[in-house]
Amino acid sequence: MNGTVTGAPRRPLPLRSLLVQSAWSRRRDRRGFWFIAPFLIFFVVLMLAPLGYAIYTSLYTTRIIGGTAFTGAANYTQTLESGEFWSGVIRVIVFAAIQIPVMLAIAFFFATIFDLGVAKYGTLFRTIFFIPFAVPAVVGAVMWSFLLEPQFGPFVHLADSLGFQGTDYFSSGLILPTIIVIVIWEWTGYNMVILYTALRSVPRDVIEAAILDDTPLWKIIVKVKLPMVRPAIVLLVFINTIGALQLFTEPLILQYFETQAISVNFTPTLYIYNTAIAGAQYNLAAAAAVILGVVIVIISVSSLFVRRRRSEV
């Protein structure tokens, strides 16, 4: 077969064979299912079925005496009435609302610089900025915990020498900004690379035309480039939001280092984890997980709607 594929262009097919072809191609297209089937089996067994099981379990309650019984919405009411769960939800929303715009602004700034080729050694910097993507969140959080540790951390000495005596990065007022910095450290490079590649695909002649019209550089960036990479930005907002609302690893590791710094149920995912593992209340945890899923759907999908509304105007 190898040789025949790259043959000369074929004559147009006669009508009869076109008619035959449509039936043939429908049968052939159905064969495409077999390419998807292996993934689909895994997807159904290891994703859809567990999700279904989570919803199912959330409707039951297991008691030490009396066993498991159907309790309907009881677990949902209990979660919805839990102040700890909601304060966690609000905390991750605040976290997302600050962390994502700041990170995307930094990422877009550097992506633009590298795209324009303004900075020296752009390739080197781009590679350096991307490195944290290869660092697991666990290791990232461990490193920053050492650096910010209230008694010995070098950054505390740094703050001292800058005149901020006794800075405690793990205090209740600074813990959220601290986590924001850590997550920005972890993810800016990845977002930057995506934006950079999107910027690279802006047609060159559009930029040339703008230059010839004597458009100032900032205007080229804001009025020409930014709108053209908006789809990439929307995608990143969407993905980052889903991740931010499930914040888990960083606060958990910081908790190991400074037990007082972070409340046990600091984020909804920590709440679910503690309810299930420490409390062994799987039904309640499942209900909380489903509610978190609904929150994620509402917030991330509404971010897509904002985009649509704006682009219609």
Add this chain to the structure above:
Amino acid sequence: MSATTVVRPGPEPRPPVPPPPRQRRGQEDDSIPIEYYGLRRGTVTTVTTLCVLFAIFTLVPIAWLVINSTKTQANIFESFGFWFASPFVFGKNFALLFQNVDGYGVYFRWFGNTVLYAVVGGGGATALAALAGYGFARFHFRGSRALFYLVIGALLVPITAITLPLYLSYAKVHLINSIWGMILPSMVSPVGVYLMRVFVEVSVPRELIDAARIDGAGELRIFFRLALPLMVPGLMTVLLLNVVTVWNNYFLPLIIFSQNQLYPLTVGLGLWSERAQNSGNAEIFPLIVLGGLVTIVPLIALFLILQRYWRSGLLLGSIAN
């Protein structure tokens, strides 16, 4: 759009912007020379300074990790964090990574586990995603669009809503403390399917497949001999993404494993961090530091080596978005 009628004063009067010298892999050389933007010299300096500052921010924790992997517990806390201190105990710390410290587990055992999970799980995920992405991109059967949206929609499901029920079901099918309990869920990558579909749309021409069909080639043969070689850059990107995802995964192994000889690095290091505060064992902090370093080095190396594939893969992905 290219406005060639306007003559612009510059080093070369015609054409206004010189065509880029076509170079292999030379993305940088594709840029419009910066003089055309009317930038002042100061701007280049300012911008480069900002890059240096952010690079310092990025590298500081890693530098700290490298330097402090050579220190004793006392020196990690008492000596200056950004320079070496004697005694230099990198070798001693490294040897400890092979031992079972305090009965919490052996670091290099975790390292081996992580490699196994990442290679089998990430590789499997990539294979499934390649097949499915090709299927979604080049076949249109009834319900294929709906299926695709279902797969993408799974991105919205919180990991807890999948991992907790998995844990509960594992207890029933004896997958608790089994490596398959970790590997099998790692093979499901909706993002991988999405990306592979995009890569196939961009890099495998429909006409080529049709031509092969008319020549009587079977669908599987077309996939392996024709499509797969064209998909290589995308395949490498997805493989890297999947391997990193499994390598960095914390939540799933944290929940499903209760025996420390099955832990991946993330869970092991997390356990050490938790115990270091309470156990008073002087050996653990240096181990966490060096263990963290040994965890990140292979992935950084992998990225630097495969950078070329990774870049072109991402580029394709962003075009199709």
